[in-house]
Amino acid sequence: MIVAEAKGERRRLAAPREDGGLLVAPDWKELPRCLAANIALRRQRSVDLQGTDLNELAQRGRRQLLADAVAYTRQYRDIPQLADPAAPLVLAGHQPKLFHPGVWCKNFALGQLAKQEKALAINLLIDSDEVRSTASRVPGGSLKQPAVAMVPFDQPAVRGIAYEAWALGDRSLLRSFAQRATETIAPLIAHPLVSQFWPLVIERADATGNLGLALAQARHQWEGRWGLDTLELPQSRCCRGEAFWHFSIHLLAHLPRLWDIYNSTLAEYRRAQKIRSAAHPVPDLIVEHDWLEAPFWVWTAEDPRRRPLFVQSSGDRLLLSDRVGGQWTLEASEDSTAERAAAQLAEYEQGGLRLRTRALLTTMYARLLLSDLFIHGIGGSKYDELTDWLIERFFGLTPPAYATLSATVRLPLPRPDIEPDALGKLDHEIRALAHHPETYLAARSHLHRADGNEPWSLIERKRQWLTGSLAPQSAPIRHRELGEINRQLWPFVAVEAQRLEEKREHVRQDLRSAAILASREYDFCLYPGEYLHRFLCEEMPRKLGSV
Numbered sequence: 001m002i003v004a005e006a007k008g009e010r011r012r013l014a015a016p017r018e019d020g021g022l023l024v025a026p027d028w029k030e031l032p033r034c035l036a037a038n039i040a041l042r043r044q045r046s047v048d049l050q051g052t053d054l055n056e057l058a059q060r061g062r063r064q065l066l067a068d069a070v071a072y073t074r075q076y077r078d079i080p081q082l083a084d085p086a087a088p089l090v091l092a093g094h095q096p097k098l099f100h101p102g103v104w105c106k107n108f109a110l111g112q113l114a115k116q117e118k119a120l121a122i123n124l125l126i127d128s129d130e131v132r133s134t135a136s137r138v139p140g141g142s143l144k145q146p147a148v149a150m151v152p153f154d155q156p157a158v159r160g161i162a163y164e165a166w167a168l169g170d171r172s173l174l175r176s177f178a179q180r181a182t183e184t185i186a187p188l189i190a191h192p193l194v195s196q197f198w199p200l201v202i203e204r205a206d207a208t209g210n211l212g213l214a215l216a217q218a219r220h221q222w223e224g225r226w227g228l229d230t231l232e233l234p235q236s237r238c239c240r241g242e243a244f245w246h247f248s249i250h251l252l253a254h255l256p257r258l259w260d261i262y263n264s265t266l267a268e269y270r271r272a273q274k275i276r277s278a279a280h281p282v283p284d285l286i287v288e289h290d291w292l293e294a295p296f297w298v299w300t301a302e303d304p305r306r307r308p309l310f311v312q313s314s315g316d317r318l319l320l321s322d323r324v325g326g327q328w329t330l331e332a333s334e335d336s337t338a339e340r341a342a343a344q345l346a347e348y349e350q351g352g353l354r355l356r357t358r359a360l361l362t363t364m365y366a367r368l369l370l371s372d373l374f375i376h377g378i379g380g381s382k383y384d385e386l387t388d389w390l391i392e393r394f395f396g397l398t399p400p401a402y403a404t405l406s407a408t409v410r411l412p413l414p415r416p417d418i419e420p421d422a423l424g425k426l427d428h429e430i431r432a433l434a435h436h437p438e439t440y441l442a443a444r445s446h447l448h449r450a451d452g453n454e455p456w457s458l459i460e461r462k463r464q465w466l467t468g469s470l471a472p473q474s475a476p477i478r479h480r481e482l483g484e485i486n487r488q489l490w491p492f493v494a495v496e497a498q499r500l501e502e503k504r505e506h507v508r509q510d511l512r513s514a515a516i517l518a519s520r521e522y523d524f525c526l527y528p529g530e531y532l533h534r535f536l537c538e539e540m541p542r543k544l545g546s547v
Helices: 028-044 054-073 101-117 171-185 194-208 211-225 242-253 255-273 339-350 359-370 378-395 422-435 437-442 456-467 472-517 529-546
Strands: 002-004 022-025 089-094 120-125 135-141 146-152 231-234 291-300 307-314 317-321 327-330 353-357 373-376 402-407
Touching (some): 022 529, 028 054, 028 101, 028 373, 054 120, 054 231, 054 359, 089 101, 101 373, 101 402, 120 211, 146 171, 146 472, 242 255, 242 291, 242 317, 242 339, 242 359, 255 291, 255 378, 339 353, 353 359, 359 373, 359 378, 378 402, 422 437, 437 456, 437 472
Parallel strands (some): 089 120, 120 231, 373 402
Antiparallel strands (some): 135 146, 291 307
């Protein structure tokens, strides 16, 4: 099944419920039109960025992106025969980590779209994001009583460290991960892909020393085995070129206006989406004395913990700081050109400074300067609703369209056949039995207690209390009387109550088992290889082609 988004419904994006379901927004058949419209939009726009037109800057950035992607990809795998270097560029992106097949399907869709439209496909590794986990959620136990274990492949992540700076910490954990994961999942999955895939990870970790790159390069090598012809490039490499520095200097030189637009747009977005948390979808930018926070991260080679960037304008200079001791100066102002400041950023980068965009600016740069169409997952699409507003309000441009693609692929396991609301229905029955035992007893006139008493006189008393008219001051008396009658009726329904409680426990266990066995969130390498290959390389292309 394919779920295609209707126009105006982007905010309601959700993963398909059915196994093997695809979410494509807009409809796959509309993507060529979106691609052509974005190209036309790019050719028509004209915005001055510190003395250089946005289109000219985009051409430089795209040339550098392609050259860097080719050079990077050649380090670890053969690259496809490139089409015309001036061909359209379609991009996707994700952190360089293990992820579930619903994320992986973007890469295969990216390759399929590029082949279909004679475009070039590049997957960006968003390595400025923070490393949050160094373990994989692995299901195990049994079908009747499954459990999930966190199986580590490196020592715990250090807070504030980006994937770009993620040096491998524990080689023994890395080397033994496939065996430990395979043993954990063995009662459920006999031949997970990890046993074949993980030697590639170990080889790339030895070659790079960076675990994020190792995971991504091994995964990209495996994609090549399955016939996927795409290029890849870490986002950090995109942040080391003239076009990126020029773009960043323009934003920093106009930071007071960007700061106002950023925060006011966030406030409006939260109101529209009824979001109460000030941290979602991203936090507001703050001000510390006369330092404005910019939507960038900054760190150094000596201290790789990423921190927010703060900027202070001083005449024809911009002072940059991480507010813990690091400070850098750029010769730039609203009216200056960017060449001198870009050269300074290049020098700072060479000396160990790392200036990286945060989430909204990452895709803003990728969509405005680098790509003709960007394919997001569900999370990225929701973020980029906000990015669209920023593009419109800061640059005065119509934002280019983007696509959303995700899938639900569950492990090939039998699961309890149980309704999602089964527990709620039982809870309702149990409450009804406690508060309205007469309803249950009315259908069972043969019931009586062991002492020979029958419930019917109690039921009649309750009916009289419920149907008779009372003065307001008698309400507390009625409440007490009804409670006492229910207490006296309880022995007549106690056996049924016990049966329902036992059934509830079984349903609760079935729901817990179903939640574990039916999760779409397990890392792709835990699935059987032939099962994933069939979905990604046969079923998904067929489904997309039929849209």
